[in-house]
Amino acid sequence: MLGIVAYALGAMYSPGPVNLLGLNVGINGQAKTSLGFCLGVGTAMLAYLLLLGWAGAAWIDEEALIVVSALGCGYIIYLATKIARSSADLSTDLNTDVNKHDHAPHLLRFRDGLVMQLLNPKAIIATLPIATLQFPAAGIQGVSLIIWAFGLAILAAGAPGSYIVIGSLVGHRIKSVGIIKYFNWVMAGLLIAVALSIGYEHVWVPIITP
Numbered sequence: 001m002l003g004i005v006a007y008a009l010g011a012m013y014s015p016g017p018v019n020l021l022g023l024n025v026g027i028n029g030q031a032k033t034s035l036g037f038c039l040g041v042g043t044a045m046l047a048y049l050l051l052l053g054w055a056g057a058a059w060i061d062e063e064a065l066i067v068v069s070a071l072g073c074g075y076i077i078y079l080a081t082k083i084a085r086s087s088a089d090l091s092t093d094l095n096t097d098v099n100k101h102d103h104a105p106h107l108l109r110f111r112d113g114l115v116m117q118l119l120n121p122k123a124i125i126a127t128l129p130i131a132t133l134q135f136p137a138a139g140i141q142g143v144s145l146i147i148w149a150f151g152l153a154i155l156a157a158g159a160p161g162s163y164i165v166i167g168s169l170v171g172h173r174i175k176s177v178g179i180i181k182y183f184n185w186v187m188a189g190l191l192i193a194v195a196l197s198i199g200y201e202h203v204w205v206p207i208i209t210p
Contacts, residue, residue: 037108072119
């Protein structure tokens, strides 16, 4: 059973679009308003763990994964544009304390975390071996499946939460809005790059491969 936790930690806490967004929110000084986003991520993982744990992988075929991946890429790009627009709205006064720019829009809410994780193909791929291989091998089913699913969902919610904390610690040391603005543009670019990578790997290649 320790193998389940170890695999989950490795899959959930490695850098990805959800965790990158958490880092961005932390650096922008919005850690206190990001709880909903983390809960949305955890709720999405709970849904996948329960659904795949009970129904297995039969409902996830190649065509369904392509559609989910395409939608996920679109949503990541949408959030990237929100970050870029928020960067344009920030004051360029380098003497402003960035930790007090309360006018910055709240980028991430429960809906964003839920939708983004539901449409994240990497979330599905990470959940599949847990729900369809590791759970059955460990005899986890019924009530124990629900308990494990909730526990792993809490771990999943903590993944962007940990990046938010790191970003917040870094953000408190930054006193220049100009640096925050530059970081937001870089983060938006990275998210678009992630979306294109997912699109190539999980949409384009499966479509052109016979």
